[in-house]
Amino acid sequence: MQRQIIAVFCLITLMGIALPGCDDDxxxxxxxxxxxxxxxxxxxxxxxxxxxxxxxxxxxxxxLGGQTCATQGFDGGQPGCLDDCSAVDTTGCCLxxxxxxxxxxxxxxxxxxxxxxTGGCLVWEETDCGEAQCLDAGNGPECSCVDECDLGAPPxxxxxxxxxxEANTQTGCxxxxxxxxxxxxxxxxxxxxxxxxxxxxxxxxxxxxILHSPLVLSGADxxxxxxxxxxxxxxxxxxxxxxxxxNDAVFRVDMHDxxxxxxxxxxxxxxxxxxxxxxxxxxxxxxxxxxxxENALGRLTYDASGxxxxxxxxxxxxxxxxxxxxLHFELVPRVCGDxxxxxxxxxxxxxxxxxxxxxxxxxxxxxxxxxxAPSFCFEEGRxxxxxxxxxxxxxxxxxxxxxxxxDDYGSPNHPPFTSxxxxxxxxxxxxxxxxxxxxxxxxxxxxxxxxxxxxxxxTDCADMEGTCAFSETAYLGPEAYRFFNHDAQPLTVFLxxxxxxxxxxxxxxxxxxxxxxxxxxxxxxxxxxxxxxxTDADGCDADCVPEAGYVCYGQPSTCEAxxxxxxxxxxxxxxxxxxxxLDTALFHDVYGPPLGNxxxxxxxxxxxxxxxxxxxxxxEVPPNHALDVxxxxxxxxxxxxxxxxxxxxxxxxxxxxxxxxxxx
Numbered sequence: 001m002q003r004q005i006i007a008v009f010c011l012i013t014l015m016g017i018a019l020p021g022c023d024d025d026x027x028x029x030x031x032x033x034x035x036x037x038x039x040x041x042x043x044x045x046x047x048x049x050x051x052x053x054x055x056x057x058x059x060x061x062x063x064l065g066g067q068t069c070a071t072q073g074f075d076g077g078q079p080g081c082l083d084d085c086s087a088v089d090t091t092g093c094c095l096x097x098x099x100x101x102x103x104x105x106x107x108x109x110x111x112x113x114x115x116x117x118t119g120g121c122l123v124w125e126e127t128d129c130g131e132a133q134c135l136d137a138g139n140g141p142e143c144s145c146v147d148e149c150d151l152g153a154p155p156x157x158x159x160x161x162x163x164x165x166e167a168n169t170q171t172g173c174x175x176x177x178x179x180x181x182x183x184x185x186x187x188x189x190x191x192x193x194x195x196x197x198x199x200x201x202x203x204x205x206x207x208x209x210i211l212h213s214p215l216v217l218s219g220a221d222x223x224x225x226x227x228x229x230x231x232x233x234x235x236x237x238x239x240x241x242x243x244x245x246x247n248d249a250v251f252r253v254d255m256h257d258x259x260x261x262x263x264x265x266x267x268x269x270x271x272x273x274x275x276x277x278x279x280x281x282x283x284x285x286x287x288x289x290x291x292x293x294e295n296a297l298g299r300l301t302y303d304a305s306g307x308x309x310x311x312x313x314x315x316x317x318x319x320x321x322x323x324x325x326x327l328h329f330e331l332v333p334r335v336c337g338d339x340x341x342x343x344x345x346x347x348x349x350x351x352x353x354x355x356x357x358x359x360x361x362x363x364x365x366x367x368x369x370x371x372x373a374p375s376f377c378f379e380e381g382r383x384x385x386x387x388x389x390x391x392x393x394x395x396x397x398x399x400x401x402x403x404x405x406x407d408d409y410g411s412p413n414h415p416p417f418t419s420x421x422x423x424x425x426x427x428x429x430x431x432x433x434x435x436x437x438x439x440x441x442x443x444x445x446x447x448x449x450x451x452x453x454x455x456x457x458x459t460d461c462a463d464m465e466g467t468c469a470f471s472e473t474a475y476l477g478p479e480a481y482r483f484f485n486h487d488a489q490p491l492t493v494f495l496x497x498x499x500x501x502x503x504x505x506x507x508x509x510x511x512x513x514x515x516x517x518x519x520x521x522x523x524x525x526x527x528x529x530x531x532x533x534x535t536d537a538d539g540c541d542a543d544c545v546p547e548a549g550y551v552c553y554g555q556p557s558t559c560e561a562x563x564x565x566x567x568x569x570x571x572x573x574x575x576x577x578x579x580x581x582l583d584t585a586l587f588h589d590v591y592g593p594p595l596g597n598x599x600x601x602x603x604x605x606x607x608x609x610x611x612x613x614x615x616x617x618x619x620e621v622p623p624n625h626a627l628d629v630x631x632x633x634x635x636x637x638x639x640x641x642x643x644x645x646x647x648x649x650x651x652x653x654x655x656x657x658x659x660x661x662x663x664x
Contacts, residue, residue: 046085048060048083048084048085049061049085051063053065053085057085057086058081058085058086058087058088059081059082059085059087059088060081060085061081062081063081064079064081064088067079067088069090069092069093069094069120072088072090072093074090074093074094074095075094075095075096075120075121075122076093076094076096076117076119076120076121077090077092077093077094077119077120077121078092078093078119079092079093080092092119094117094119094120094121095121096121096122096123097114097121097122097123097124098112098114098122098123098124099114099122100114100122101114101115101116101122102114104140104141104142105124105141106134106135106136106141107124107126107134108134109128109129109133109134110126110127110128110129110134111126111127111129111134111141111142111143112124112125112126112127113125113127127143129143130143130170130171131145131168131170131171132144132145132170132171132173133145133146145168145171145172145173146173147173147174147175148165148173148174148175148176149165149174149175149176150165150174151165151166151167151174153165154193155193155194156190156193157188157189157190157211157212158178158212159188159212160180160181160182160187160188160212161178161179161180161181161188162178162179162181162188162193162194162195163176163177163178164176164177164179164193165177179195181195181196185197186198187209187211187212188211188212189209189211190211190212196211198211199252200226201225201226201249201250201251202226202227202228202230202249202250203228203230203250204230204231204250204252204283204284204311205283206250207250207251207252207311208249208250208251208252209251209252209253209254210251210252210253210312210329210331213329213330213331213332214328214329214330215328215329216326216327216328216329217325217326217327217329218324218325218326218327219324219325220322220324221322221323221324222247222249222269222271222314222316222323222324222325223246223247223316223322223323224322225249226247226248226249226250226314227247228247228248229245229246229247229248230248230250231248231250231276231284231286231313231315232286233272233274233286233289233313233315236274236286236287236288236289237287237288237289238288238289238290238291238292239272239274239288239289239292240272240273240274240289240292240293240294241272241274241315242272242315242316242317244317244318246315246316246317247315247316248313248314248315249313249314249315250284250311250312250313251311251312251313251314251329252278252309252310252311253309253310253311253312253329253331254309255304255307255308255309255310255331256304256307256333257304257305257306257307258303258304258333258334258342258343258344259303259304259331259332259333259334259342259343260301260302260303260304260330260331260332260333260334260340260341260342260343261275261300261301261302261303261304261310261312261329261330261331262299262300262301262328262329262330262331262332262340263293263299263300263312263314263327263328263329263330264293264298264299264300264327264328264448265325265326265327265328266326266328266448267324267325267326268324269316269318269323269324269325270316270317270318270323271314271315271316271317271323271325272292272293272313272314272315272316272317273292273293273298273300273312273313273314274289274291274292274293274312274313274315275289275290275291275292275300275302275310275311275312275313276288276289276290276310276311276312276313277290277308277310277311278308278309278310278311283311284311290302290310299506300312301341303334303342303343304343305343314327336348336352336360336361336362337350337351337352337362338350339373339374339375340373340374341373341375342362345362345363346358346362346363346364346370347362347363347364347370347375347377348362348373348374348375349370349374349375349376349377350374350375356377357370357375357377357378358370358375358377364377365377367379367380368380369381369382369404371399371400371401371402371403371404372398372399372400372401372506373399374398374399375399376398376399376400378390383405383430383431383432384405384406384408384429384430384431385408385431386431386433386458386461386464386494386496387461388431389431389432389433389461389494390430390431390432390433391432391433391434392432392433392434392511394434394442394511394512394513395510395511395512395513396510396511397508397509397510397511398508398509399448399506399507399508399509400430400497400506400507400508400509401505401506401507402427402428402429402430402453402497402499402505402506403428403506405428405429405430406428406429407426407427407428407429407499408429408431409429409431409456409464409496409498426499426500426501427453427498427499427500427501427505428498428499429496429497429498429499430496430497431494431495431496431497432494432495432497433492433493433494433495434492434493434494434495434511435490435491435492435493436483436485436490436491436492436493436513437485437490437513437515438485438487438488438489438490438491439484439485439486439487439488439515439516439525439526440484440485440513440514440515440525441482441483441484441485441513441514441515441516441524441525442457442482442483442484442485442493442511442513443480443481443482443511443512443513443514444480444481444482444483444495444509444510444511445479445480445481445509445510445511446479446480446481446507446508446509447479447507447508447510448506448507448508449479449505449506449507453497453498453499453500453505453507454472454496454497454498454500455472455481455495455496455497455498456468456495456496456498457469457483457493457494457495457496458493458494458496459491459492459493459494461494464494464496469483469493482514484524484525484526486525486526518530518534518542518543518544519532519533519534519544520532521555521556521557522555522556523544523555523557527544527545528540528544528545528546528552529544529545529546529552529557529559530544530555530556530557531552531556531557531558531559532556532557538559539552539557539559539560540552540557540559546559546562546567546569547559549561549562550562551563551566551567551570551588551590552590553588553589553590554588554589563586565582565587565615565616565617566587566588566590566616567590567616568616568618568643568646569646570616571616571617571618571646572615572616572617572618573617573618574617574618574619575620582615584612584613584614584615585613586613587613587614587615588613588614589612589613589614590614590616591614591616591641627642
């Protein structure tokens with residue numbers, strides 16, 4: 001009954017709220033009802049829209065009650081009244097955009113003038129200067145222009161573009177005009193200031209003229225592109241040539257006194273370069289060569305000792321082989337400080353300051369040797385051995401040559417480097433000392449390699465051969481090498497650059513450090529995996545270490561349940577002599593690229609781990625016993641690698657053997 005009583009009570013109460021108001025129902029007008037329009041006591045309501053500000057209204061129509069844009073905090077404009085007369089409408093009001101009428105400024109490339117807008121506000125009016133420039137030359141901003149060049153300047157060549165100075169009729173200023181001579185299959189001639197037809201290069205009378213620098217000429221086969229054997233230099237004094245009847249290319253170079261001509265090829269082809277003087281009767285003088293590149297892999301350098309025209313003969317060395325080519329021509333005047341070795345310069349380090357090994361006059365300073373261009377200068381006598389190694393602070397980039405060094409390492413002066421597969425070369429060598437931060441890569445980039453050289457890294461100066469940790473042979477390049485310091489502390493290594501042949505080599509080097517980043521999807525350094533994140537419980541943990549029970553491979557790493565033989569942490573354990581038949585398709589490439597790009601014992605191919613799957617065995621070898629491993633595969637190349645430490649299996653490698661479709 002209580003719930004029902006309450007419910008009824010609530011209903012009555014609600015109904016009471018809805019009951020109409022009281023009325024005495026006498027039929028007469030109610031003089032107290034304020035809502036009754038006939039109420040004689042009712043005060044007249046305000047009417048919005050009658051253009052009169054009634055009580056309760058802020059404004060009405062054009063009547064604003066004395067309010068203006070200024071009273072509303074604006075600088076000018078025309079206010080209005082809102083439709084409900086509740087407030088002044090300020091949408092027609094404005095603020096000044098500029099300081100005063102008549103002021104002028106440059107807005108990017110537009111001339112802006114401050115003007116008074118109808119309604120009383122200041123605004124900027126902009127005029128685009130078009131091909132001219134908005135400038136303030138001291139007389140105030142204006143659309144004007146600046147001469148880019150002198151109308152009296154002669155035409156010049158920038159690359160293969162003919163550059164002239166012309167007057168712009170629209171702006172009234174002089175500007176540069178560049179015409180691409182290649183568009184008409186011509187070459188820009190800086191001596192005549194015009195685009196000219198060039199020769200075919202098959203003979204002296206139709207020589208290809210080197211008209212701008214630098215210039216690169218490329219092709220698939222020099223003998224096909226220059227189909228004529230026009231010059232025989234086999235027995236000519238001062239020349240390097242071949243007894244094979246090979247077609248040659250002929251280039252003409254006009255040089256001024258002090259100009260330096262440099263020519264090299266960046267392919268694997270063997271090409272001879274010879275310089276001959278011009279002859280007014282026979283076109284060229286083939287009785288003697290003025291310069292040559294010493295061997296078919298070298299770089300040609302020739303300095304003009306006066307204004308002269310010379311011819312460069314390019315001839316392949318190898319018989320019955322195609323000769324692809326990328327010929328690089330550089331013709332530069334002698335300017336000290338340009339980083340190029342010119343006539344009379346002993347060095348040029350790219351500046352004209354003293355006390356850095358190369359003087360302001362580009363001469364070697366006392367107590368220094370300099371090599372390459374831009375020149376790399378070091379204390380005289382340093383770098384021949386690890387005891388006098390040249391210390392490098394990275395990052396550094398320089399051009400280097402072994403012309404100032406002696407042959408101290410490698411055959412025949414020393415035995416092969418026992419810890420590396422690459423032996424020292426027969427030419428001069430240089431040694432650098434580099435301290436690598438903990439768990440960091442040493443990155444070595446070599447480009448413009450002229451002649452082959454051997455690159456060797458050792459960790460002990462007293463035993464350079466025995467502690468070789470990395471070795472490679474650099475060819476014509478570009479080449480890139482990386483060596484990782486796995487230690488938790490800095491490591492000082494000795495970098496040996498050894499000319500492979502008895503002559504010298506030169507190269508451009510760039511050395512830098514690179515630290516691995518866990519979570520970037522690239523497996524580097526001490527990382528056992530990198531799946532592109534830093535989360536746990538996915539096979540590769542937050543520190544890029546494979547989690548227990550998982551094997552990870554590839555990059556970004558794929559992780560799955562491990563089986564015996566997948567890794568050194570989960571090896572296939574061998575306790576007795578046994579014969580095993582394994583299907584490597586069940587395993588993965590955990591070791592080798594990309595992890596093993598710097599194995600110290602030089603694994604296949606060419607100093608790196610293989611790209612196929614691998615299997616890890618653990619064998620306990622008793623004292624005074626030999627471990628004999630015989631492997632045979634008829635379907636694939638394979639390598640057997642011996643290491644002592646599971647945690648550092650790649651870099652504790654001490655022996656290996658490899659087989660190419662034959663027993664190991």
